[in-house]
Amino acid sequence: MWRHVTPDAARRMLIAAAHAFADKGYHATTTRDIASLAGMSPAAVYIHYRSKEDLLFQISKIGHELSLSVLSDVPGKDPVERLSNAVSSFARWHAEYHTTARVVQYELGALSPEHHATVVELRRGIEGRMRSIIAEGVEAGLFDAPDLRGATLAVLSLCIDVARWYQPTGKRTPEQIGALYADLVRRMLMS
Amino acid sequence: MWRHVTPDAARRMLIAAAHAFADKGYHATTTRDIASLAGMSPAAVYIHYRSKEDLLFQISKIGHELSLSVLSDVPGKDPVERLSNAVSSFARWHAEYHTTARVVQYELGALSPEHHATVVELRRGIEGRMRSIIAEGVEAGLFDAPDLRGATLAVLSLCIDVARWYQPTGKRTPEQIGALYADLVRRMLMS
DNA sequence: GTCTATATCCCGATAGAC
DNA sequence: GTCTATCGGGATATAGAC
Numbered sequence: 001m002w003r004h005v006t007p008d009a010a011r012r013m014l015i016a017a018a019h020a021f022a023d024k025g026y027h028a029t030t031t032r033d034i035a036s037l038a039g040m041s042p043a044a045v046y047i048h049y050r051s052k053e054d055l056l057f058q059i060s061k062i063g064h065e066l067s068l069s070v071l072s073d074v075p076g077k078d079p080v081e082r083l084s085n086a087v088s089s090f091a092r093w094h095a096e097y098h099t100t101a102r103v104v105q106y107e108l109g110a111l112s113p114e115h116h117a118t119v120v121e122l123r124r125g126i127e128g129r130m131r132s133i134i135a136e137g138v139e140a141g142l143f144d145a146p147d148l149r150g151a152t153l154a155v156l157s158l159c160i161d162v163a164r165w166y167q168p169t170g171k172r173t174p175e176q177i178g179a180l181y182a183d184l185v186r187r188m189l190m191s
Numbered sequence: 192m193w194r195h196v197t198p199d200a201a202r203r204m205l206i207a208a209a210h211a212f213a214d215k216g217y218h219a220t221t222t223r224d225i226a227s228l229a230g231m232s233p234a235a236v237y238i239h240y241r242s243k244e245d246l247l248f249q250i251s252k253i254g255h256e257l258s259l260s261v262l263s264d265v266p267g268k269d270p271v272e273r274l275s276n277a278v279s280s281f282a283r284w285h286a287e288y289h290t291t292a293r294v295v296q297y298e299l300g301a302l303s304p305e306h307h308a309t310v311v312e313l314r315r316g317i318e319g320r321m322r323s324i325i326a327e328g329v330e331a332g333l334f335d336a337p338d339l340r341g342a343t344l345a346v347l348s349l350c351i352d353v354a355r356w357y358q359p360t361g362k363r364t365p366e367q368i369g370a371l372y373a374d375l376v377r378r379m380l381m382s
Numbered sequence: 383g384t385c386t387a388t389a390t391c392c393c394g395a396t397a398g399a400c
Numbered sequence: 401g402t403c404t405a406t407c408g409g410g411a412t413a414t415a416g417a418c
Contacts, residue, residue: 031395032394042395043397043404048401052394109215109219153356157353158345158352181345184379188378221410221411222411222413223410232385234414236412237414243413
């Protein structure tokens with residue numbers, strides 16, 4: 001997931017920050033916590049990042065881009081299959097990468113106005129892609145969703161909230177959650 | 192919602208804290224913010240509460256108790272109607288009281304271990320009530336939910352996440368959200 | 383009960399040696 | 401690039417007058 005981040009120390013710092021932010025929240029995490037988790041001194045944070053907020057922004061940006069990519073070129077021979085695949089992948093992503101997903105979904109408010117605007121744009125893309133998949137099914141007469149935006153909101157909401165309750169020690173694997181959710185959504189929308 | 196809290200200054204402080212915690216998060220909120228919102232001096236917080244965390248606990252406890260009460264004695268002539276009423280009320284509560292609901296759902300981690308244990312107990316009650324309503328429908332052969340706990344989790348999750356995305360300036364009223372969600376859940380579970 | 387003033391601590395970020 | 405040491409600011413909570 002962080003494989004493109006270089007050099008090595010910068011990547012370790014980002015991973016440490018993501019874990020700390022997910023665990024305790026952005027404001028409760030100190031730069032000393034992050035440095036310590038990465039096995040470096042408090043000052044080392046500022047060699048690779050301008051500020052603690054910059055660290056948050058990098059995590060948020062990369063996380064949003066990845067969750068957006070999950071909804072790109074979703075395979076499927078018809079809208080029903082495409083929606084199932086989209087929901088299954090998107091829900092599974094929020095379980096599999098629940099650490100990053102929590103930062104992505106719950107620390108938006110700690111971003112600077114400029115950085116916040118950047119990720120809001122990415123979020124618009126995510127909503128747009130899910131909406132167009134649902135819209136295809138509605139146009140083909142396969143889905144019954146009189147309130148298209150409301151249905152899109154509910155589907156995204158269901159998947160996103162997985163990041164809140166998911167526990168790796170729980171009895172459901174990310175794959176099982178994806179399959180369960182794809183089935184629930186199919187029943188929710190099919191006419 | 193806070194009508195039982197007395198004296199007046201203590202109630203104003205609790206309301207101020209709930210708004211600040213929901214808006215910026217617990218850790219980003221200072222006791223000066225809270226006092227200032229309540230129109231009092233920074234020291235006044237400690238006349239009515241032992242600490243900032245105590246303020247959070249009171250909000251969390253009252254909020255959990257209220258959202259639990261919403262799932263008590265849900266009316267309905269059959270399991271289908273009872274589930275619709277439960278989902279509609281529970282989702283509506285998370286929209287109507289989204290300020291408190293955000294504190295309830297997203298600031299659990301800032302509670303002391305003892306206080307955290309108390310609200311976890313209340314949360315078990317919430318899950319139990321929703322699960323028994325769904326179980327009634329399964330036993331009557333009306334719902335198709337092979338994974339009862341998984342279905343309960345998904346239904347609660349859908350309603351809870353309303354607190355994250357709901358905006359009073361949006362075009363859907365809490366009542367409309369409740370009705371939309373009751374319908375989605377009914378389709379999700381009915382056999 | 384409420385205030386002003388302050389004790390005590392810890393945070394984000396920087397300076398400067400190596 | 402990484403360290404040790406530290407600055408400047410702001411946090412929670414308390415002391416003591418009224």
